[in-house]
Amino acid sequence: MNVINESGILGISTRLQRLSEQLRKDGFQIYKTNGIDFEPKWFPVIYTLHFKPVLSVVELATEIGYTHPSTISLLKELEKEKLIRSKKDKQDERKRLILLTEKGKKLLQQMQPVWQTMVVALTELTNTSNNIMKAIEEVEAQLNHKSFMDRAKK
Amino acid sequence: MNVINESGILGISTRLQRLSEQLRKDGFQIYKTNGIDFEPKWFPVIYTLHFKPVLSVVELATEIGYTHPSTISLLKELEKEKLIRSKKDKQDERKRLILLTEKGKKLLQQMQPVWQTMVVALTELTNTSNNIMKAIEEVEAQLNHKSFMDRAKK
DNA sequence: TTAATATATGTAGCTAACTACGTATACTTG
DNA sequence: CAAGTATACGTAGTTAGCTACATATATTAA
Numbered sequence: 001m002n003v004i005n006e007s008g009i010l011g012i013s014t015r016l017q018r019l020s021e022q023l024r025k026d027g028f029q030i031y032k033t034n035g036i037d038f039e040p041k042w043f044p045v046i047y048t049l050h051f052k053p054v055l056s057v058v059e060l061a062t063e064i065g066y067t068h069p070s071t072i073s074l075l076k077e078l079e080k081e082k083l084i085r086s087k088k089d090k091q092d093e094r095k096r097l098i099l100l101t102e103k104g105k106k107l108l109q110q111m112q113p114v115w116q117t118m119v120v121a122l123t124e125l126t127n128t129s130n131n132i133m134k135a136i137e138e139v140e141a142q143l144n145h146k147s148f149m150d151r152a153k154k
Numbered sequence: 155m156n157v158i159n160e161s162g163i164l165g166i167s168t169r170l171q172r173l174s175e176q177l178r179k180d181g182f183q184i185y186k187t188n189g190i191d192f193e194p195k196w197f198p199v200i201y202t203l204h205f206k207p208v209l210s211v212v213e214l215a216t217e218i219g220y221t222h223p224s225t226i227s228l229l230k231e232l233e234k235e236k237l238i239r240s241k242k243d244k245q246d247e248r249k250r251l252i253l254l255t256e257k258g259k260k261l262l263q264q265m266q267p268v269w270q271t272m273v274v275a276l277t278e279l280t281n282t283s284n285n286i287m288k289a290i291e292e293v294e295a296q297l298n299h300k301s302f303m304d305r306a307k308k
Numbered sequence: 309t310t311a312a313t314a315t316a317t318g319t320a321g322c323t324a325a326c327t328a329c330g331t332a333t334a335c336t337t338g
Numbered sequence: 339c340a341a342g343t344a345t346a347c348g349t350a351g352t353t354a355g356c357t358a359c360a361t362a363t364a365t366t367a368a
Contacts, residue, residue, distance in 0.1 A: 008287060009276045010197050010269060013178040015290050017325070018219075020170035024354090025326095026302040027167065033307070041354065043164050058316060065172075070355055072318065094316045094363045115164060121305035122163045128292035133162060135289040136169050138282035148180040151275035153187070171355070178324090179356095195324065212346060224325055226348065248333045248346045 027118070034114045037081075038107065045074050046083065049100050050108055056095040083107060181272070188268045191235075192261065199228050200237065203254050204262055210249040237261060 027040035044064035049055065055063065061071035075098060078084045083104035089095035100108065126132045181194035198218035203209065209217065215225035229252060232238045237258035243249035254262065280286045 009273055009280070010194075010201070012276065012280075012287065012290075013174045013181065013194060014198065014325085015287075016170045016174035016177075019290060019293065020167045020174065021325075021353095022297065023170075023302055024167040026306075027164075029303050030306045040164075040167060044168070047164070056316075057318090067356065068317070069319080069357085073354080092316085092364075096317070117306050119163055121302055122166065124305055125296050125302055126163070126166075126289075126293055128289065128296060130284045130286070130289035130292055132284070132286070132289035132293050133166060133169075135280075135282065135284035135286035136166075136173060138284055139173065139280055139286050142279050142282060143176065148177055148275055148279055149183050151278055152180075152184045152271050168355085175323095175355075210346075211348095221326065222347070223327085223349080227324080246334070246346085250347070 023122075030118060031111075031114060036107070036111060036114060038111065039077075042074060042078060042083075045071070045078060046100070046104065046108060046111075049084065049098065049104070054097050054099055056089065056097055060098055078104075177276075184272060185265075185268060190261070190265060190268060192265065193231075196228060196232060196237075199225070199232060200254070200258065200262060200265075203238065203252065203258070208251050208253055210243065210251055214252055232258075 024040045031038045031040070044066075045060065048060060048063045052063065057071060057075065058068050060075075061068040064071065066074075075084065075086070079086070082101055084098055085101050086096045086098050089097050178194045185192045185194075198220070199214065202214060202217045206217065211225060211229065212222050214229075215222040218225065220228075229238065229240070233240070236255055238252055239255050240250045240252050243251050
């Protein structure tokens with residue numbers, strides 16, 4: 001058995017998490033140096049609302065692929081920043097509809113060039129012989145087909 | 155600008171984190187169904203102590219690539235489980251030396267076949283056209299050479 | 309039309325890493 | 339050898355997701 005492989009692949013979970021943290025931290029700094037007060041974790045919410053301007057909490061959660069409690073906590077932060085607001089759905093009183101504020105829409109416009117820069121930088125960074133975005137997608141597809149758990153059951 | 159790409163790559167941090175969580179959760183279950191009371195996050199510590207049986211806290215932290223506070227909290231848990239123990243370094247009174255207990259050594263032996271199974275399963279899972287372990291290594295190398303931050307500065 | 313079930317939202321508390329900071333011991337240098 | 343610096347360890351508090359549970363409204367079925 002190959003020691004390096006063993007310790008490498010069994011530590012994959014930690015490796016993924018730490019790479020995630022590093023990119024997020026840099027992401028935050030990049031917004032900051034561009035004079036934008038924005039956190040990378042808010043991106044999926046704001047970006048989704050750009051294309052689907054009115055969504056309920058759960059619809060939004062589904063759209064960004066988070067659980068609803070995680071989404072609620074993001075929404076709380078974004079509401080505090082006055083980047084989004086919400087209103088009751090008249091048809092269904094259980095629902096809270098989420099919308100960008102004017103401030104949110106304006107910020108979104110300001111962020112466009114920064115996003116463009118980040119996309120270029122990230123594309124350059126991940127344009128290696130094994131593309132990490134594709135690799136993630138492939139592993140996710142593999143997991144969808146058969147979980148790690150099931151694969152280890154023999 | 156490609157919308158799918160943009161939302162994809164700018165959300166890379168979250169994707170990495172969630173894949174990490176999923177693998178860790180399954181990892182825990184796999185130990186469990188094999189009758190082993192062990193958490194995936196403990197792996198680097200136990201595995202390292204297998205090859206380097208006596209290490210100080212900071213040496214161990216460096217070895218596994220964690221910060222020392224993170225390492226200390228893992229060590230606390232492992233001490234509670236009686237899988238490791240510690241003793242003062244006589245040469246340097248600041249240091250606390252970490253060792254596997256007999257229970258720890260025994261568990262390590264019991265885990266070998268499970269690790270083997272997991273390595274096989276993970277290798278199968280990640281053996282896609284873009285290999286995720288290699289991709290992580292390549293991105294880490296790229297980052298080492300020039301950070302995401304620096305790449306976005308133009 | 310009430311009872312049972314389903315859906316939408318919210319709250320509380322967990323996890324696994326981190327940074328910032330504090331204290332104790334060791335080392336170095338004037 | 340005393341003062342300043344470096345190293346080792348520890349604690350406190352943060353983060354960004356999560357699960358489990360609670361409550362309110364809506365829908366369905368007897």
